[in-house]
Amino acid sequence: MLLFLLRRIGLMLVTALCLTFVVFALTNMPAKLETLAKTQAGSRMSDAEVTSWLERNGYAEPMLVRYGEWLGVMPGWVRVDADGSVTGRCVALRGTDDAAGERCGLLQGDWGFSTRFRAEVSDVIAARLGATGLLMMWVLIVMVPMALIVGVLAGMREGSRTDRTLSTFAIASTATPEYVSGVLFIALLASSTVGISPILAEWGWIDGRVLFQGNARSAIEDITLSNFTLPVLTIALYGMGYVARITRASMTEVMTQQYIRTARLKGVAFSKIVLRHALRNALIAPFTVIMLQIPWLLNGVVISEVLFSYPGFGWTLYEAAVNNDIELLLAASVVAVVVVLVTQLISDIGYVYLNPRIRIS
Amino acid sequence: MDPLNWFEILARMAQQFLPVWVALVVTYALSIRFKRRLGLYGKLFDSTVGMIGFGIVLFWLFTALFADLIVTHDALSQVSGMRNEPPGSALRDPRDLYPYYLLGGDSLARDVFSRMVMGAREVLRIAPFAAMISFMIGITLGLPAGYFGGKLDTGLTFLANLVLAFPVILLFFLLVAPEIQETIIPSVMAGILFLVPILFVTILLNARFFTQPAKRNLYVGGVLLVGVWAYAGLVFDADPVGLWSMSPNLLNVFVAVVFVNAPTVFRIVRGITLDIKSRDYVAAAQTRGEGPWYIMLWEILPNARGPLIVDFCLRIGYTTILLGTLGFFGLGVSPESPDWGSTINAGRRLLTVYPHPALVPAIALMSLVLGLNLLADGLREESLKD
Numbered sequence: 001m002l003l004f005l006l007r008r009i010g011l012m013l014v015t016a017l018c019l020t021f022v023v024f025a026l027t028n029m030p031a032k033l034e035t036l037a038k039t040q041a042g043s044r045m046s047d048a049e050v051t052s053w054l055e056r057n058g059y060a061e062p063m064l065v066r067y068g069e070w071l072g073v074m075p076g077w078v079r080v081d082a083d084g085s086v087t088g089r090c091v092a093l094r095g096t097d098d099a100a101g102e103r104c105g106l107l108q109g110d111w112g113f114s115t116r117f118r119a120e121v122s123d124v125i126a127a128r129l130g131a132t133g134l135l136m137m138w139v140l141i142v143m144v145p146m147a148l149i150v151g152v153l154a155g156m157r158e159g160s161r162t163d164r165t166l167s168t169f170a171i172a173s174t175a176t177p178e179y180v181s182g183v184l185f186i187a188l189l190a191s192s193t194v195g196i197s198p199i200l201a202e203w204g205w206i207d208g209r210v211l212f213q214g215n216a217r218s219a220i221e222d223i224t225l226s227n228f229t230l231p232v233l234t235i236a237l238y239g240m241g242y243v244a245r246i247t248r249a250s251m252t253e254v255m256t257q258q259y260i261r262t263a264r265l266k267g268v269a270f271s272k273i274v275l276r277h278a279l280r281n282a283l284i285a286p287f288t289v290i291m292l293q294i295p296w297l298l299n300g301v302v303i304s305e306v307l308f309s310y311p312g313f314g315w316t317l318y319e320a321a322v323n324n325d326i327e328l329l330l331a332a333s334v335v336a337v338v339v340v341l342v343t344q345l346i347s348d349i350g351y352v353y354l355n356p357r358i359r360i361s
Numbered sequence: 362m363d364p365l366n367w368f369e370i371l372a373r374m375a376q377q378f379l380p381v382w383v384a385l386v387v388t389y390a391l392s393i394r395f396k397r398r399l400g401l402y403g404k405l406f407d408s409t410v411g412m413i414g415f416g417i418v419l420f421w422l423f424t425a426l427f428a429d430l431i432v433t434h435d436a437l438s439q440v441s442g443m444r445n446e447p448p449g450s451a452l453r454d455p456r457d458l459y460p461y462y463l464l465g466g467d468s469l470a471r472d473v474f475s476r477m478v479m480g481a482r483e484v485l486r487i488a489p490f491a492a493m494i495s496f497m498i499g500i501t502l503g504l505p506a507g508y509f510g511g512k513l514d515t516g517l518t519f520l521a522n523l524v525l526a527f528p529v530i531l532l533f534f535l536l537v538a539p540e541i542q543e544t545i546i547p548s549v550m551a552g553i554l555f556l557v558p559i560l561f562v563t564i565l566l567n568a569r570f571f572t573q574p575a576k577r578n579l580y581v582g583g584v585l586l587v588g589v590w591a592y593a594g595l596v597f598d599a600d601p602v603g604l605w606s607m608s609p610n611l612l613n614v615f616v617a618v619v620f621v622n623a624p625t626v627f628r629i630v631r632g633i634t635l636d637i638k639s640r641d642y643v644a645a646a647q648t649r650g651e652g653p654w655y656i657m658l659w660e661i662l663p664n665a666r667g668p669l670i671v672d673f674c675l676r677i678g679y680t681t682i683l684l685g686t687l688g689f690f691g692l693g694v695s696p697e698s699p700d701w702g703s704t705i706n707a708g709r710r711l712l713t714v715y716p717h718p719a720l721v722p723a724i725a726l727m728s729l730v731l732g733l734n735l736l737a738d739g740l741r742e743e744s745l746k747d
Contacts, residue, residue, distance in 0.1 A: 177726075179702070180724075183709060186713060295526075333531050
């Protein structure tokens with residue numbers, strides 16, 4: 001087991017290194033650096049000025065060297081001007097001249113400076129991750145029980161009318177990407193002119209003009225039912241269908257097993273069979289899928305946070321990409337890649353623990 | 362003129378879709394008549410779910426085909442006074458134009474209905490094609506990885522996992538950026554990705570017909586001719602006739618979508634191959650002395666077709682969702698393009714006041730993906746019955 005874990009973690013590190021290098025290379029393309037120079041130092045620069053700006057700010061070194069600097073395995077670049085003033089990667093990051101020539105990168109905890117938010121990348125990311133963590137927590141609280149209930153109810157009696165209805169619902173939910181369901185929800189529930197909000201307001205059932213708010217920016221300070229429901233529902237709905245279908249498939253398979261038939265022949269009540277005998281065995285497969293679903297939710301998080309302008313991690317990633325904020329984008333992708341790899345690892349380990357038939361050699 | 366009520370709007374829309382209805386009825390009548398002779402396709406008509414799904418998919422397919430007959434206005438032209446008008450509004454000064462905006466006008470006074478119809482063409486021009494290329498790549502790499510195993514398998518699986526560990530949105534932001542478009546990266550990736558289908562078909566035919574050189578030379582030569590022609594047009598934009606061409610924008614989108622999809626297909630094909638290669642008929646072919654590529658492509662692949670066809674339908678749907686995502690973030694498409702993702706994106710700014718410009722493409726996209734998923738479900742059910 002330990003050897004397996006070590007191998008997996010080693011593989012994970014190699015994957016993370018490869019992926020961050022790809023992101024680094026793509027964000028540091030010559031054309032992107034030119035855009036960066038122009039946004040930082042004036043848009044009417046000549047080509048020669050751009051080149052000299054890039055040279056002065058340490059962007060002219062080879063890609064691998066700069067990747068090493070960013071990682072923190074190579075000393076940061078240093079330049080001593082004719083008048084004796086020292087500039088360099090670490091000087092700018094740490095704010096003292098003494099830091100020149102030291103290593104300052106990811107490994108030292110120096111994540112860089114965000115040009116979009118004018119703040120330390122680590123602070124920006126930490127704050128936004130907290131906001132997204134809250135969102136994800138609610139998404140999982142809504143999604144997982146709903147998906148499991150739908151899946152178990154559908155798979156309990158294969159081919160019944162309940163099964164048909166719930167399966168169609170699950171398929172419909174996987175066919176509704178976040179940007180579609182979000183738009184539908186806003187039009188139906190959060191508009192003061194159309195949908196059901198004006199009707200409810202007329203009847204006097206709701207106090208405000210709309211049932212739910214289509215903008216979740218206020219949820220950063222204070223989460224309420226009215227401003228947080230729609231983003232959570234939007235993300236949960238798309239992921240739910242898939243988990244429900246896996247649960248259904250797993251449940252139908254378990255229900256055909258011999259021990260279920262034995263239990264039925266013994267005269268055990270159907271509800272008891274489902275709860276005592278079938279459920280536990282049927283939940284092994286969904287567990288893996290739920291873990292693997294978390295990276296998929298990341299997509300939904302970006303779309304939903306942009307749509308409802310909730311300033312979380314996804315929104316930050318979007319802003320960083322749109323504004324060509326290289327350091328922030330790199331940090332965001334490191335976080336995203338780590339999330340993906342860690343959930344993969346957890347799902348593998350969890351699968352082994354839940355299913356005693358699988359042994360790791 | 363008075364605006365139309367909802368009943369009139371629906372009736373007029375049904376009338377515009379007339380070519381689609383005719384084509385649908387003809388297809389269904391012929392298919393049901395001859396369903397016993399049509400194999401898996403015919404069996405589809407035994408399952409209600411499959412039939413509904415297939416109907417929705419066909420509806421959009423015919424809409425894309427007959428889009429020029431269906432649209433009431435030009436998808437890009439603006440008519441004064443029609444900004445954000447609700448569905449069924451009459452044009453102020455129709456002259457020789459269609460007198461109504463059936464589903465209202467968008468924020469630039471264009472007809473929402475016509476844009477939705479033209480959007481179907483945009484989506485269906487890319488999604489199935491991208492899914493097909495992803496499948497050919499996944500098959501070409503997944504079969505040998507599963508069949509030979511060893512170092513090749515380890516290497517390819519690592520690469521596939523690498524791509525799969527990349528958050529899709531991040532990849533899109535990085536790959537489908539205007540700065541990347543000007544570099545050589547999309548062309549190089551397209552060069553590699555489009556080479557695989559040609560290789561696939563060539564090997565496929567060669568493995569089967571190499572004992573009959575005359576036939577082999579004819580088939581492989583024909584494939585290579587068409588392949589190199591299309592390849593030159595798509596990758597280098599150097600098609601002398603001009604039949605095959607792709608704008609750099611579209612090429613970039615295409616490459617990104619294929620790149621995201623291919624590793625998943627690879628994993629599926631590899632898994633099925635691992636399962637099938639221990640079967641008796643594979644052992645029999647090996648004993649007969651068949652080459653590895655013949656066994657992979659003519660013994661294993663046909664027996665893996667069930668799950669692959671099902672996944673193909675799902676993948677077209679997923680590709681549609683991905684294209685919508687790209688449009689939603691305004692990546693890789695021109696701003697006035699009528700594709701559904703960017704129309705939703707354009708409509709969401711005024712969503713709470715004028716929902717119709719965003720709702721119409723949203724529902725269209727949802728129904729197409731739903732149709733594909735139902736179709737896949739029906740196919741799975743029917744193929745399991747054998």
